[in-house]
Amino acid sequence: MMAVEQSAENEKEAGEVDSELLRPSRRGLFGLLGAGAAGLALGGGGGAALASHLAGGSEAPDSGSVPFHGAHQAGIVTPAQDRLHFAAFDMVSGSGREELIALLRDWTSAAERLVRGQEVGTGIEPSNALLPPDDTGEATGLGAGHLTLTFGLGRRLFTGREGASDPDDPFGLRSRLPRAFEPLPSFAFDLLDATQSGGDLCVQACADDPQIAVHAIRNLARIAVGRAHLSWSQLGFGRTASTSRRQDTPRNLFGFKDGTANVMAEDTASLEQHIWAGAEAPEWMRGGSYLVARKIQMTIESWDRASLDEQERIIGRTKREGGPLSGGAEFDQPDFEAAVPAGDTEEPMIDVAAHVRLAHPDHNGGARMLRRGYNYVDGSNGLGQLGAGLFFISFQRDPETFVRVQRSLKPDLLNEYIRHIGSGLWAIPAGVQPGGFIAQALFE
Numbered sequence: 001m002m003a004v005e006q007s008a009e010n011e012k013e014a015g016e017v018d019s020e021l022l023r024p025s026r027r028g029l030f031g032l033l034g035a036g037a038a039g040l041a042l043g044g045g046g047g048a049a050l051a052s053h054l055a056g057g058s059e060a061p062d063s064g065s066v067p068f069h070g071a072h073q074a075g076i077v078t079p080a081q082d083r084l085h086f087a088a089f090d091m092v093s094g095s096g097r098e099e100l101i102a103l104l105r106d107w108t109s110a111a112e113r114l115v116r117g118q119e120v121g122t123g124i125e126p127s128n129a130l131l132p133p134d135d136t137g138e139a140t141g142l143g144a145g146h147l148t149l150t151f152g153l154g155r156r157l158f159t160g161r162e163g164a165s166d167p168d169d170p171f172g173l174r175s176r177l178p179r180a181f182e183p184l185p186s187f188a189f190d191l192l193d194a195t196q197s198g199g200d201l202c203v204q205a206c207a208d209d210p211q212i213a214v215h216a217i218r219n220l221a222r223i224a225v226g227r228a229h230l231s232w233s234q235l236g237f238g239r240t241a242s243t244s245r246r247q248d249t250p251r252n253l254f255g256f257k258d259g260t261a262n263v264m265a266e267d268t269a270s271l272e273q274h275i276w277a278g279a280e281a282p283e284w285m286r287g288g289s290y291l292v293a294r295k296i297q298m299t300i301e302s303w304d305r306a307s308l309d310e311q312e313r314i315i316g317r318t319k320r321e322g323g324p325l326s327g328g329a330e331f332d333q334p335d336f337e338a339a340v341p342a343g344d345t346e347e348p349m350i351d352v353a354a355h356v357r358l359a360h361p362d363h364n365g366g367a368r369m370l371r372r373g374y375n376y377v378d379g380s381n382g383l384g385q386l387g388a389g390l391f392f393i394s395f396q397r398d399p400e401t402f403v404r405v406q407r408s409l410k411p412d413l414l415n416e417y418i419r420h421i422g423s424g425l426w427a428i429p430a431g432v433q434p435g436g437f438i439a440q441a442l443f444e
Ligand SMILES: C=CC1=C(C)c2cc3[nH]c(cc4nc(cc5[nH]c(cc1n2)c(C)c5CCC(=O)O)C(CCC(=O)O)=C4C)c(C)c3C=C
Pocket: 252, 254, 256, 257, 258, 259, 260, 261, 262, 294, 296, 297, 298, 315, 317, 355, 356, 359, 360, 361, 369, 389, 390, 392, 402, 405, 406, 409, 418
């Protein structure tokens, strides 16, 4: 026990120890000797930890690490980190069930290390210097940065390629398709770009540091080579939702607080009711969820020319405090019946086409989702306009929730300033157990 603590203590400084191996300082040497001594006292275990150090990894999680294993995948109710790298992958044609399972196993092993702030595989030093290192190295020394990796399965894995002649069931999953996993319909005003939509698999990498999230996707893409390829990805730089009451509400690129009325981690009853798939779902999906991603371009230059009154009318909340226009503070309930006299008649304080009215559960049969989106800026278009917007992500027990809310946003005043340009829907299987792999129950 003492020896385990000792090796864990040493491993806390794994990044330091690794670099110190190349240029051993007194402190580095002492750390290694300490680990070595502990290894001798322990026998195999401590020795393995030292061997792991020498191989460029550490076995103890970094203090900023979020556990990978659990009943649900991390990265849903985890307090939203500030950085995103979202990636969609397509299985290479000709690959089948065996390749898919092998890929999910390999991604699991890599993810278990990455979220602990460890290098993948044998790290940045290969066993043979003539070979490329297993890990690309740019996150070495950065720690875990609260990295979460959330894996999703696209509908095509179950249904086969569109237009392919029956029986096209390359992954043997046709009979496992959940009833709720219907494709998203097209919505009014959609201007979707196929090169930024869909995918057989998705990985949502969130972290405190963009380099950690980018490193994770890059290394998962390398591991996938020959089985799946990266089809598109999106960087996000500022969370646009809180997923815990402990977090302050952030702002989107329209400058409004976003994520106020979200389903929060502390609200376990709402999570059970609205976010986690339950008895209605096949067993492998229970405890999972559905992820909808929408890349929504925001015409921020025209928004910036709208008056404050107009901006607040469109959203239905005040810009500074985020309180409902019917009165009260940020977390007070909006009163959609509240009205003010206007000539001979009355005018609702929250416009009939304000975003929060149309998106509110009262307007959608009680439907609720957990929003976890990010701001993005992809550069500019050469006409003085930023390619900027919201990479909207929501988790819900049934994709129908998103469909319902998005349909009710048809008359939304916001639509004049936004365009949906990318879209995807993935089934997010339940969490991974130690020794298991992503979506294991689907293949049993
Ligand atoms: C289909 C779902 C939604 C899309 C797409 C969407 C896009 C979108 N939203 C904002 C800004 C805000 N949204 C706010 C609230 C809000 N939005 C949705 C759903 C979608 N938004 C919901 C369910 C809610 C909560 C409604 C409620 O229960 O009151 C707010 C207000 C603050 C908040 O509660 O988060 C803002 C601001 C933008 C800019 C946008 C597309 C670019």
